Amino acid sequence: MESRVASSTVKPWQIVVLVAALVVGGASAYYMFGSREQVNFAGEVLLVDVTTGDLFSYPVGGKRGIMIPAKNPETGKVALLSVDKSPEGKWIVGPRDLPALKQIEGEPKALVDRRTGEVRVSSEQPKRMK
Secondary structure: OOOOOOOOOOOHHHHHHHHHHHHHHHHHHHHHHOOOOOOOOOOEEEEEEOOOOOEEEEEOEOOEOOOOOEEOOOOOOEEEEEOEEOOOOOEEOOOOOHHHHHHOOOOOOOOEOOOOOEEOOOOOOOEEOO
16 A cells, blocks of 8 residues: 655745734734733722712722712712822813713802813712712
């Protein structure tokens, strides 16, 4: 019995495709498993009542989320916007949330600078929402 091995020739474009696939695969593995910084997801959202200046923290995660503007749990009025503390120590309502001032139940003008988003808070300690 005679054994025949089919001889095949590899074309140059096939080598290019194979090398490109190996480069893409290696790059994907590096970005997926490489030594990059971990992304830390927020466990809570800080909110400010733009009519009173009260801060609230709302826990998020899993299937929990919150719509902005949100209702103040104490008054039941739509008055909460997300807020962050700047490196300078100022509380800022982000530019994405500033247009929601139109939906606030109450008068936010005295506490929020509509141009910069800076807001005066009544206390640095947020109240925990459930």
